[in-house]
Amino acid sequence: DTAVSQTPKYLVTQMGNDKSIKCEQNLGHDTMYWYKQDSKKFLKIMFSYNNKELIINETVPNRFSPKSPDKAHLNLHINSLELGDSAVYFCASSQRDKHTGELFFGEGSRLTVL
């Protein structure tokens, strides 16, 4: 079984559309993250949720709205997509009280905005 799974793996859409990426982890972790990897391969944290509560929000445009229905799921909804949103989005999870930073990453979701 995949520990952290993201869907879809590939997403191609037009500017202005709204899209969602889903993430699920079966590791029993209490913290989940979204990272964005741009065309230059730079990986940057976007959001983090702990037990469904937002704990990190890295000045991401409010067109991006994460939602955590429970601690095993963290979805990313993006409104009014722009060309610059094209990237690979990685979901990750960890157990916060371990304080070790060991994140388990999903395989990534490649979003292409045309």
Place this chain on the structure above:
Amino acid sequence: AQKVTQAQTEISVVEKEDVTLDCVYETRDTTYYLFWYKQPPSGELVFLIRRNSFDEQNEISGRYSWNFQKSTSSFNFTITASQVVDSAVYFCALFSSNTGKLIFGQGTTLQVKP
């Protein structure tokens, strides 16, 4: 502020050469964790190693070795007798227990030619 710098953007070597990937970090935390991840052409992030700030012992795992030096804030990664399959983007990362963030360096693209 936390920062990770990988000054080498791209490195190209011929198979069987040894190669060292540099990583320099900045943090004011006394407790932190350092990581290396590999991202092969298939795109997933593969965890290689985690080191905590209190453990400066160097580590060797097969052809991989890591040199952690707090005095110079460096955590360098050496691949001995490189192979074509080592071709990937390698990321150094820093986790702060205070902020709960895993911050990545810019990545070093390693190309190993046959």
